[in-house]
Amino acid sequence: MNWRAMRIPLLQHLSNRRGPFVTVSVDVTRTDESAAREIELRWQELRRLASNKGVPERLLVAIGETLLVPTGLSGPRGRLVVADPDGIALDLVLPERPVRNEILYGPAPHLLPAFRALQGTIPYLLAEVDRTGADVTVVDLLGTDADHVHVQGTHDVVHKVPGGQTSQRRMQGRAEDSWARNAAEVAKELDALVAHHRPAAVLLAGDITAVGDVLDAASGQVKEVAVRLTSGGRASGASADALAAEVKSVLVDQQRARTAGMLDRFNTAEGRQEAAVQSLEDVVDATRRVQIEELLLHDDPMSTLKLWVGDEPGQLGMREADVRSLGATNPRQIRADTALVWALVYGDSGITLLDPEQRDLEDGIAALLRYADRSTPHDEIYSMPGRGTNKGAHHRGE
Numbered sequence: 001m002n003w004r005a006m007r008i009p010l011l012q013h014l015s016n017r018r019g020p021f022v023t024v025s026v027d028v029t030r031t032d033e034s035a036a037r038e039i040e041l042r043w044q045e046l047r048r049l050a051s052n053k054g055v056p057e058r059l060l061v062a063i064g065e066t067l068l069v070p071t072g073l074s075g076p077r078g079r080l081v082v083a084d085p086d087g088i089a090l091d092l093v094l095p096e097r098p099v100r101n102e103i104l105y106g107p108a109p110h111l112l113p114a115f116r117a118l119q120g121t122i123p124y125l126l127a128e129v130d131r132t133g134a135d136v137t138v139v140d141l142l143g144t145d146a147d148h149v150h151v152q153g154t155h156d157v158v159h160k161v162p163g164g165q166t167s168q169r170r171m172q173g174r175a176e177d178s179w180a181r182n183a184a185e186v187a188k189e190l191d192a193l194v195a196h197h198r199p200a201a202v203l204l205a206g207d208i209t210a211v212g213d214v215l216d217a218a219s220g221q222v223k224e225v226a227v228r229l230t231s232g233g234r235a236s237g238a239s240a241d242a243l244a245a246e247v248k249s250v251l252v253d254q255q256r257a258r259t260a261g262m263l264d265r266f267n268t269a270e271g272r273q274e275a276a277v278q279s280l281e282d283v284v285d286a287t288r289r290v291q292i293e294e295l296l297l298h299d300d301p302m303s304t305l306k307l308w309v310g311d312e313p314g315q316l317g318m319r320e321a322d323v324r325s326l327g328a329t330n331p332r333q334i335r336a337d338t339a340l341v342w343a344l345v346y347g348d349s350g351i352t353l354l355d356p357e358q359r360d361l362e363d364g365i366a367a368l369l370r371y372a373d374r375s376t377p378h379d380e381i382y383s384m385p386g387r388g389t390n391k392g393a394h395h396r397g398e
Contacts (some may be wrong), residue, residue, distance in 0.1 A: 006258075006350040008141060009113055010092060012170035014082065015346045017089045018311065021082055022055050024063055025098040025112040028071060028079040036070075042175070043067050046103040053105045059083045066091050073144075078117055095121065095143045099301050100368045101259055106334050107309050108342035115341065116299060119140070119353050122255055125193060126247065129206040130234040131179045134186045135296065138197050146197060162373045184215030191219045201254050202226045203247060206233030225351040227254075254304065262294060262352055262357055266368050277376065279362040280305060281318055282334060287340060288314060288326070291376070292349045293370045297337060298364030299353040305336035315344035340365075 007115055011305055024046060028039050040183025047060050071093045078098040082090035090109070091385075094117035104110045126191035130137045138147035170391055194202060202225050204211045218226070231241030277286055284307065286292050300333050311314045316324045316339045323331040344351060356364070369376065 005114070006119070006352050007348070008118060008345075009347045011111055011114065012348070013389060014089055014111075014178060015313075017084045017086070019091070020085055020105060020107070021084050021107070021109040022050065022059050022063065022385060023104045024067065024079075024081045024102075025110070025113040026067055026079050026081075026101050027248045028067070028077050028093070030070065030077075030099060036068075037359065040068060042101050046101060048378060050105060051104045056085075057101075059085075059087075059243070067200040075322050078114050080111075082111075094118065104338070106338075107311055107332055108313070108334060108338050110335070110338045111341050111345060112337055114355055117243070117349050119257055120252075120301075122251055122258070123197065124203055124247075124251060124254075125190070125197065125199040126200040126203045126205065126239075127214070128232055128234050128243075129204060129210045130261070131207055131210045132182055134189075134206075134214070135234060136189065136193065138193055138199060140197075145365060147190060147193065149193065151186050152362055154197045156188050179210065180213055181216075183210060184217040186214050187219075187222070188218035190214070190222050192217075194222050194225075200258070201251065203229055203250060204230040205231065206235070206238075246368075259352065259354075259358070262296075262368070264275075266296060266359075266366065269368060270366075272386050272390075275372040275376075276366065277369065278363050278366040280307075282318060282338065283317060283365050284368050286349070286367055286376070287316065287368060290314070291371060292344055292347065292367045293353055294368040295340060295344050295369045296352050296354055296361060296366040296368070298356050298358070298361060300364060303335065303337060303364070306333045307336045307339040308333055309339045311342045316340070316343055336365075 003263045007072075026039065026042055026046070029035065030039075043064055047064065050060055051057075053164050063081050066088055067079060071077055071079070075279060076095070076097045078094040078096055080090065080092045080094060081088065090183055092114060094114060096117040098113050099116065102110075111241045121141055123141045123145055123146075124139050126137045126139070133151040136149040136151065137145055140146040157221070166252060190202065202215065202222055204226060217221060229243070229246050229250070230239050231246045232240070264274050270278070277283060284296070307316050307318065308320045308323045308331045310326060312328070315323050315331075317326070320331045342352060346392055354361075358368075
């Protein structure tokens, strides 16, 4: 599986909005009839806190009306709502409960709960194939169905007949030709769906020969992310439970491979003193330069690291003077992860949350860069023109 940056496209339209922002993250799981009342009580407590912080009443009314609308989805759910002076800017239902119910009011929206909830998910396409066509489902990053397509091949001679007579051989040849033509029609539809939805994985279930024919006819874009499944399909008696279990297992493996690939890239780039940095200060510097391709962040809800920020996403720094030098007139201190995630969503960068045991990082933060130049900071220096290093030192190019 090829490494790719972790982005949440639905957050991108926030780049056109300006604060101050109100961000609410709430558990909206509905397991019984009392759940609606419990959600309302959670919101009332958050609303009381927000009123004390000076959040405008009209925004609290709009947020409350949004939060209390049923999601219509079962299972554990979180809801992330962001409002700015113009009203509701984001309403996102997430496939996991938040680590805590919270409301924040400040110059940047707190988008980390979205990345936390979606860290273990990937968008995928599932095609259940036979020799006549396919049933295709596209599942988005939020775990909801984004598209359903039924492909019915137009070639209907799909059964071979036994024997060796000339007419029988002719019928067998026509059947094989029909299989190939139907497979080509399925492949064409998959090509279009992959180009439109850009899933991270294409899962193929069903008749072994049909799946092979589809892959033979598919584009390189489909083949690159294709995974053959051993369960499921369109045949009667195919187990839906077995298919669901295999899909879940494959997606877990795919996500692990994505993270492993990203860490391999980071380790290689850092070892070569190329496009990788560690530490809060160096990551902030790279963020201001719009260098970051993927942020690597230890997921610590209790972190006390803070940054100074202005009204624009790219106005951030370790010190108030740093932000004033960027044109900010009223700098404020906020959580470092809030400031960085907002700036990187604005800059169309990816964000990966890691457990500390996956990779030790200075200040719990690092980044893969889009490019490196002579001014890019590093956490090592060369001791010789070869590959010797002096850990713990910094350089910004010679």
